[in-house]
Amino acid sequence: MxxxxxxxxxxxxxxxxxxxxxxxxxxxxxxxxGDSNIFSRFGYDLEIHNLKTQIEYYQEKTETDKRKLNELRSDKDNIEKFARENYLMKREDEEVFIIE
Structure with missing residues (x-):
């Protein structure tokens, strides 16, 4: 003192x-x-945090999409299953009922 x-x-x-x-x-x-005042700094830090969160989310999504793509490329049965589920495709001798 x-x-x-x-x-x-x-x-x-x-x-x-x-x-x-x-x-x-x-x-x-x-x-x-000014442009680099304390309030702007807090806003920029918050925006950086949000962008880093988005980056993590999209990196995880990219990894899951890559795995799905590899599964589709590897097996014909997977392609058929994907087409049936997402595009409502069917074989000639069957009927498809959509239940929501």
Whole structure:
């Protein structure tokens, strides 16, 4: 606590009160005014977090889609199953009933 008082006295001896006020105002302006103010920084950090979450989601989705694609390419039965489920395709001798 004593050191803080000593530092405060030193600063008051070195600078006038007007100079200190100008310095404080300039520092506040740097944090509040401009493109890189503190509020914009918080907004940018939130946006970065959201984008990283989206990147993780799409990477997982890409991996699952790659696995599905490999399954479809590997076996003819998988292609037939996929076509039946997603495009409602059927064989010539059967009927398809859609239940929702």
């Amino acid at each position: 004593e050191q803080l008082k000593r530092i405060g006295r030193y600063i008051l001896q070195k600078f006038s009160k007007i100079q200190l006020a100008i310095i404080v105002v300039l520092i506040i302006c740097c944090f509040v005014i």
